[in-house]
Amino acid sequence: MQNVALSYAARGWSVIPLRPKDKRPLLPAWSEYQNRRPVEQEVRAWWRDNPDANLAIVTGAVSGLVVLDLDGPEAVAYAKERGVPRTPVVATGKGYHIYFAHPGGKVPNAAGLGGVKGLDLRGDGGYVVAPPSVHPSGRRYTWAKGRTPDDLPLAPLPEWVLELLKPAESVMPAPRDPSWVLELLQGVPQGRRNDATTRLAGHWLGKGLPEEEVWLLLSEWNRKNSPPLPKQELWAVLGKVARREARKPEQNKLGRQDAGYLPGRVATPNEWNRRAVVLTQGWDAARKAYAAGNAVVVLLKDGSLPAEAAKLLAEAAEVRVIGLSEEDAQRLAWTIYPLRAMREAAVAVDGSALNPEPQPELVLDDKKDTRVPSAYPPEPPPAVQPRPSDTDSTWDEF
Secondary structure, X not given: OHHHHHHHHHOOOEEEEEOOOOOOEOOOOOHHHHOOOOOHHHHHHHHHHOOOOEEEEEOEOOOOEEEEEEOOHHHHXXXXXXXXXXXXXXXXXXXXXXXXXXXXXXXXXXOOHHHOOOEEEEOOOXXXXXXXXXXXXXXXXXXXXXXXXXXXXXXXXOHHHHHHHOOOHHHOOOOOOOHHHHHHOOOOEOXXXXXXXXXXXHHHHHOOOOHHHHHHHHHHHHOOOEXXXXXXXXXXXXXXXXXXXXXXXXXXXXXXXXXXXXXXOEEOOOOOOOOEEEEEOOHHHHHHHHHOOOEEEEOOOOOOOOHHHHHHHHHOOEEEEEOOOXXXXXXXXXXXXXXXXXXXXXXXXXXXXXXXXXXXXXXXXXXXXXXXXXXXXXXXXXXXXXXXXXXXXXXXXX
16 A cells, blocks of 8 residues: 555655545544645655555645545436546445546535535545545445556546536525525524524425425535535435425415426326326426426436335326437336336226226327337346446446
8 A cells, every 4th residue: 555655646646544444534634735745754654654544645736636526326327427538537435536637726625516416526625535445345446447547647627517616606595585594594503504404495395496406505505504514414304304395285385386386306286187197307397297287206317216106106097208218218117117017907906907097108208109018018128237346447437
C-alpha cells in the first residue's frame, strides 16, 4: 500500500491513510492536506507504522481532480443516460468512482445531485477511498480495466454535472409561501432539522408536488442547515411523510383533480371504474392521465414498478403504457404478467369464465398495440450482465 500511495503522491495527488477496511481517516486531523500535499517522508511514515491502513485521495484543487461517486444502480443509470467521457474509473463496493480534472474555482461536495439517489460529488474538502483499499464488505477497490490513470488522462468534468451544481433557484418555492416556510428555508440548527424536514415535506407534498421534486427541494435546503442532516435520514423522513400523505382522502388534498395535480406515484381517481391504468415515467403525462379519470403508476427511475402498484395492476382491465420504447414496454409486460395471470385466475374462480372481460392491453404512446398473452408472457429480456468482479473490473457501463 505504501508504494501505491507514493505513486499517487508522485502524480501530484494529496493522499491520506484511512483505518484498515474502513472509510474513516486514520489521522486525528487531516484538514491541512486539503490545502497541501504530504511530503514523501510523511507518506512513508504513515504506512510504515500502519501497514494495513487503507488509502484515500483528497479531492479538490489540491490534487487537481474531482470524483463523481455513483453509489448504486440508480446513479449508474442516470450517469449512463447523461453521458460520461473516457476517463479513469474505480470499481467500488456498490458502484463506481469516476475521476475528472478539477474545473477551477470552488467545487463543493454534494450528495444526491439532481435528486438522484446515490449520485454524489467529491470536490474541494472531500476525499475518496482509492485502490487497492479494502471495502468494509471485504471487497477491494480496483481500477477498471483500461481505465487506470496510466491508461487515460483525466477528462474535463461534464457540463451536466456543472449544471446540477448550480443553485436550484428555479425549483425553490415562490415567496407566496407562509412565513414559517420562508423562515425554515433559511436553514435550521441541529435539534430542529427533523421537525423542519417533516413540516417542509408535508407542505410541498400537500401542494401536489411529486415526491422526486420534493426530494430535490429538501436536498437543496438541507445544505443550509448546521450541520446538514445525513441524506439517509433526510430520505427516511421524506418517505414517512409521503406515506402519510398518500393515506389522506383525496378531497383533503387540494380538493381537485386537474391536469396539474397528482397525489402520488401510484394514484387512483375517486370515480375509477377499474377499466384502465396508465404506466409512464413522465410526471406530466401521469398528471394528464389522472385528470382524465385513469389510475396511474409513475415508474421508478430504473423503469421498475413501485411495490404499491401490484394490486392496481391486478385489478385493471386494461394497462396502457405511455412514453416508453417498444423494447422497454415488452420488458415491463414480462414484469406484470404474473399479476395479470392472477387476475384471470380469479375471474375463473368467480364463475365468470364464460363471459371474460376484454383481454388486457399494453398500448404504446396511444398508437402501437402490444397485447399481453393470456397463457404465455412475452419473451424475457436479455440477461443482465454481471457487474465487474475484483479480477475483471471492466468498465463497460457506458
